Amino acid sequence: MEIVMSAVIGLLFAVAVYLMFSRNILRVLIGTLLLSHSVHLILLTMAGLQRGAPPLLFLEAGSYTDPLPQALILTAIVINFGITAFVSVLVYRTYQEHKSVDLYDMRGAKDE
Amino acid sequence: MINKPNNMMFRVFIRLIAVVVVTFSIYLFFSGHNAPGGGFIGGLMTAIAILVMYLVFGVSTIKESLPFNYTYMMSIGLLLAAFTGIISWIAGYPYLKQFFDYFQLPLFGEVELTTALIFDLGVYLLVVGAAMTFILTIVEDDS
Amino acid sequence: MSNLIVLPILFPFIVGAVLVFFAKNSRAQRIISGIGSLILVGLSIYLAVVAYQQDTVILEAGDWSAPYGIILVLDNLAALMLLITSILAAACLFFAFGTISSKREKYYFYPFYFFLIVGVNGAFLTGDIFNLFVFFEVMLLSSYVLIVNGATKYQLRESFKYVILNVFGSALFIMAVAWIYSVTGTVNMAHLSERVAEINQPGIVTAIAVMFFIVFGAKGGLFPLYFWLPKSYYGPPAAIAALFGGLLTKVGIYAIIRMFTLIFHHEPSFTHKGLIVTVAGFTMFLGVLGAVSQYDFKRILSYHIISQVGYMVMGLGIFTPLAVAGAIYYIVHHMFVKTALFLLAGATEKVTGTTQIREMGGLIKSHPVLTWSFFIAAVSLAGIPPLSGFFSKFPIILSGFQEGQWVISAVALLVGLLTLFSMMKIFGYVFWGENKLTEKQSEVSVTKLLIPIAPLVAFSVILGFAAEPIFTYSLHIAEQILEPSNYVNAVLKE
Numbered sequence: 008m009e010i011v012m013s014a015v016i017g018l019l020f021a022v023a024v025y026l027m028f029s030r031n032i033l034r035v036l037i038g039t040l041l042l043s044h045s046v047h048l049i050l051l052t053m054a055g056l057q058r059g060a061p062p063l064l065f066l067e068a069g070s071y072t073d074p075l076p077q078a079l080i081l082t083a084i085v086i087n088f089g090i091t092a093f094v095s096v097l098v099y100r101t102y103q104e105h106k107s108v109d110l111y112d113m114r115g116a117k118d119e
Numbered sequence: 120m121i122n123k124p125n126n127m128m129f130r131v132f133i134r135l136i137a138v139v140v141v142t143f144s145i146y147l148f149f150s151g152h153n154a155p156g157g158g159f160i161g162g163l164m165t166a167i168a169i170l171v172m173y174l175v176f177g178v179s180t181i182k183e184s185l186p187f188n189y190t191y192m193m194s195i196g197l198l199l200a201a202f203t204g205i206i207s208w209i210a211g212y213p214y215l216k217q218f219f220d221y222f223q224l225p226l227f228g229e230v231e232l233t234t235a236l237i238f239d240l241g242v243y244l245l246v247v248g249a250a251m252t253f254i255l256t257i258v259e260d261d262s
Numbered sequence: 263m264s265n266l267i268v269l270p271i272l273f274p275f276i277v278g279a280v281l282v283f284f285a286k287n288s289r290a291q292r293i294i295s296g297i298g299s300l301i302l303v304g305l306s307i308y309l310a311v312v313a314y315q316q317d318t319v320i321l322e323a324g325d326w327s328a329p330y331g332i333i334l335v336l337d338n339l340a341a342l343m344l345l346i347t348s349i350l351a352a353a354c355l356f357f358a359f360g361t362i363s364s365k366r367e368k369y370y371f372y373p374f375y376f377f378l379i380v381g382v383n384g385a386f387l388t389g390d391i392f393n394l395f396v397f398f399e400v401m402l403l404s405s406y407v408l409i410v411n412g413a414t415k416y417q418l419r420e421s422f423k424y425v426i427l428n429v430f431g432s433a434l435f436i437m438a439v440a441w442i443y444s445v446t447g448t449v450n451m452a453h454l455s456e457r458v459a460e461i462n463q464p465g466i467v468t469a470i471a472v473m474f475f476i477v478f479g480a481k482g483g484l485f486p487l488y489f490w491l492p493k494s495y496y497g498p499p500a501a502i503a504a505l506f507g508g509l510l511t512k513v514g515i516y517a518i519i520r521m522f523t524l525i526f527h528h529e530p531s532f533t534h535k536g537l538i539v540t541v542a543g544f545t546m547f548l549g550v551l552g553a554v555s556q557y558d559f560k561r562i563l564s565y566h567i568i569s570q571v572g573y574m575v576m577g578l579g580i581f582t583p584l585a586v587a588g589a590i591y592y593i594v595h596h597m598f599v600k601t602a603l604f605l606l607a608g609a610t611e612k613v614t615g616t617t618q619i620r621e622m623g624g625l626i627k628s629h630p631v632l633t634w635s636f637f638i639a640a641v642s643l644a645g646i647p648p649l650s651g652f653f654s655k656f657p658i659i660l661s662g663f664q665e666g667q668w669v670i671s672a673v674a675l676l677v678g679l680l681t682l683f684s685m686m687k688i689f690g691y692v693f694w695g696e697n698k699l700t701e702k703q704s705e706v707s708v709t710k711l712l713i714p715i716a717p718l719v720a721f722s723v724i725l726g727f728a729a730e731p732i733f734t735y736s737l738h739i740a741e742q743i744l745e746p747s748n749y750v751n752a753v754l755k756e
């Protein structure tokens with residue numbers, strides 16, 4: 008399972024980096040989204056993929072999962088939600104001001 | 120954004136769907152803490168329900184029927200969350216310590232109520248506010 | 263256990279949240295934020311005293327004991343950083359009152375100003391790597407909002423780069439946390455310190471350490487990841503640029519110091535004396551070269567941030583108590599002086615309406631106080647005795663020679679010379695020379711703006727003349743952080 012996860016993470020990471028190298032800022036935004044997914048998966052995989060019950064209230068399960076990585080990932084997702092919200096608005100505002108989503112067209116703005 | 124939508128089926132069904140989504144989001148909100156769910160998920164779901172209504176009935180209609188200031192909602196959420204921690208401080212415990220007890224409520228039976236629920240309510244308000252602010256910022260811009 | 267140490271995080275948080283309600287009323291915002299920042303200064307002075315008396319104070323949030331719960335740790339280093347942060351924040355805020363446009367004020371300038379302080383203070387206080395990430399994000403998200411505040415074309419474009427670079431940095435941060443968790447099974451810093459010591463820092467842990475160094479280096483503006491800094495600090499208004507220049511990079515440096523003294527300190531010949539010293543050398547040399555080649559007030563100052571970050575990291579890299587004490591002293595000196603210089607640049611811009619130094623000249627006649635404040639801050643930055651810059655560079659370079667690090671020490675001396683050169687370049691162009699000011703410009707009064715700057719310049723002088731007690735304090739801090747068992751025992755209560 009770890010091998011499959013590694014492959015998935017690698018693929019996501021590659022796609023994310025490819026998108027982030029693009030000139031189109033909308034693609035860069037999507038790249039950051041995929042990037043965050045891939046690092047969350049890294050966090051999950053590196054902490055060890057386990058099966059079992061959540062370690063909450065019930066004591067009869069045979070095995071328990073480690074709750075910490077999940078807590079960390081949830082926190083990271085919430086942060087990522089905030090950042091994505093901000094970056095989307097930033098991309099939109101940039102588009103409005105520059106009338107373009109292409110980074111090449113944004114060079115040499117007059118108010119430098 | 121669609122300002123004059125004219126889709127009968129969509130309009131009829133959305134009333135049903137919005138109710139189901141909001142109910143489920145409230146369920147998720149209360150089931151949090153000891154089971155999957157919580158303020159963040161619940162808040163996101165509520166935001167989705169509101170957004171779907173925006174999509175169908177148009178911006179101006181929903182603004183009249185749901186006149187929330189989402190920025191203030193975020194701020195109230197933040198204050199609620201911070202305030203929960205202060206309760207435990209006043210009680211002489213470390214910041215953010217949670218207290219819980221079981222209560223017999225009419226209709227619901229035995230319910231566990233915790234101070235963490237207030238914290239979660241803060242998160243819920245924050246998430247609804249943040250999601251709506253960020254989408255409406257883009258939507259309401261006419262230019 | 264003391265609930266007090268959550269206040270540097272909680273108090274600005276509440277102030278920021280309350281300020282949201284007054285977003286359209288700039289008068290109320292100014293009153294609340296001004297009082298809030300002053301209370302924060304008082305609070306951090308009190309906490310510094312507490313930390314000095316009790317060495318290490320911890321708070322286990324939610325009563326979950328370490329290493330399981332979230333803990334906040336206040337030691338002398340953290341207390342010192344909190345103190346400087348609050349003073350800088352207050353100074354920049356009062357400067358902002360006089361310079362920031364009301365359009366910017368309405369776009370939640372003050373709330374995010376306080377959320378930024380929440381993030382910075384949290385990063386100083388936390389005792390948990392993942393929480394460090396969370397507070398970094400709080401800080402960065404607020405800094406995104408502040409850096410783009412005003413939304414000019416230039417700001418939007420450069421902020422976009424700044425945001426994307428930092429998002430990538432944060433992704434690397436999570437990866438590093440994932441790796442360290444998978445190797446050691448904990449994210450609590452004290453616990454990590456103990457476990458890394460038990461396994462005697464094998465190669466894989468050193469690799470993770472380098473990863474953390476890259477992450478914090480990108481935030482701190484270290485070679486080769488400093489390229490974003492001069493451009494993005496150029497766009498926002500002076501008050502924000504000053505706060506960022508004085509504060510944000512130093513949070514990255516603080517994290518590096520914390521990590522490499524508390525956790526990853528078992529392989530100093532590779533990590534400290536090899537990697538960190540090399541990076542420090544390149545950082546300061548290339549940074550100062552950038553400054554020498556520029557003719558824009560704010561850009562010169564931004565490049566100087568880079569070169570000076572190099573000194574701090576160099577102090578850590580040499581890794582003797584004297585050098586680390588020098589690095590801490592340097593951080594204190596740099597935060598005051600750099601913020602003062604940025605604010606003075608803002609005041610100059612208010613007079614002349616430009617930041618191009620070749621278009622200015624002769625301010626000494628019309629604005630003598632501004633000129634001499636700049637002169638003091640500039641020579642202090644360059645390291646002329648008896649000002650603070652000298653006493654912060656001296657121990658670092660001295661211990662460099664003592665440890666046989668000849669190359670880096672020579673580079674440091676050369677960089678000091680070039681710093682003096684580029685500061686004198688500004689002084690010569692802007693304040694001396696022929697008077698290029700129009701009648702109207704020379705009558706612009708900056709007295710109000712100089713009030714918040716004056717304490718910062720005064721601190722620089724005091725840090726120089728009262729070098730001994732302050733250096734003794736830095737040495738005390740250095741000895742404390744170079745002995746990780748203090749921290750570990752306080753947190754894990756063994």
